[in-house]
Amino acid sequence: MPPRSPKYRRAFRPASLAVAALALGLLVAACGGGGSSTSTAVSVPAIAGGAAIPAKAAPPIDLTDQYGKKIDLAKLKGHTVLVAFLYTHCTDLCPIVAGKVHTAYAGLSKSERPIFLAVSVDPAHDTPQSAAEFNKRHRTTGEIDWLLGSHKELTKVWDAWGVRPEADPNDPEEIEHNAEIFAIDKQGQIRALYPPNFKPAKLAIGTRTLAQL
Numbered sequence: 769m770p771p772r773s774p775k776y777r778r779a780f781r782p783a784s785l786a787v788a789a790l791a792l793g794l795l796v797a798a799c800g801g802g803g804s805s806t807s808t809a810v811s812v813p814a815i816a817g818g819a820a821i822p823a824k825a826a827p828p829i830d831l832t833d834q835y836g837k838k839i840d841l842a843k844l845k846g847h848t849v850l851v852a853f854l855y856t857h858c859t860d861l862c863p864i865v866a867g868k869v870h871t872a873y874a875g876l877s878k879s880e881r882p883i884f885l886a887v888s889v890d891p892a893h894d895t896p897q898s899a900a901e902f903n904k905r906h907r908t909t910g911e912i913d914w915l916l917g918s919h920k921e922l923t924k925v926w927d928a929w930g931v932r933p934e935a936d937p938n939d940p941e942e943i944e945h946n947a948e949i950f951a952i953d954k955q956g957q958i959r960a961l962y963p964p965n966f967k968p969a970k971l972a973i974g975t976r977t978l979a980q981l
Contacts, residue, residue: 823957826851826950827928829887831915834899839885839915842956848882848978849952850962853931855890856898856914861947861964866906871968872975873911882951882975884912889926889933891919953981 829841829851841849850869854862873881888894899914906912917925926933931946949962951974959978962971 821958821961823953823959826952826956826958827925829885829915829925829928831887831917831921831925834896834914834916836896839913841885841952844883845956846954848954848975850882850884850975851929851950851952852884852886852948853889853926853929853933853946854886854914855888856894856902857890862902863906865947865949865964866902866908866912868966868968868971869911870907872971875969875972876975880976880979881911882978885915886912887915887925887929887931888917888922889931891917891922951975951978953978955981 826841826849829839831839833839841851852865854865856862869884894914894916896916899916900909902914903909903912915925916922925931929946929950947964949964949966949971950958951960951962953959959981960974962974
């Protein structure tokens with residue numbers, strides 16, 4: 769698929785970490801955790817470069833990646849995982865995030881690298897081909913695994929994670945949504961949130977910490 773003309777450029781505007789953390793606490797309590805979020809909170813160590821939050825079970829993700837492989841987050845226990853909500857034709861922040869991920873991963877051995885899942889927020893245009901092209905452009909082939917699906921399939925995931933892609937009221941061709949990166953430990957617990965302006969070295973250190981939890 770050829771690159772879009774400038775008129776299709778879409779915005780990727782971050783929500784605040786405080787808002788994201790609050791939304792996360794509410795959605796996990798509503799997803800069958802039982803009791804209040806306070807009663808299930810777990811004290812966690814500081815995760816370098818990220819905002820540490822009370823450990824919460826990651827909401828479900830069950831989608832297909834750019835290679836046609838089914839990815840079920842619940843089956844990735846035993847691995848550290850990073851989850852972000854991106855789109856392949858982004859021309860501003862998404863490439864910056866990808867570049868930082870690539871830099872962070874260069875400082876980690878293959879066994880230390882977390883699985884990075886990029887959940888699409890643009891189902892109409894994100895395809896296996898566009899995902900492959902994005903990864904090739906930003907040298908993240910083998911580092912960023914794109915999760916794709918229909919609008920219905922992706923909406924289910926967005927709702928579970930409290931992500932709200934919305935058209936910019938000033939430009940319907942642009943999309944606004946959460947931009948944080950969720951850091952998940954080997955037990956499937958979300959332990960930290962990284963803002964999109966994270967430092968690659970901090971992400972590398974933080975993922976090593978996660979791997980030891």
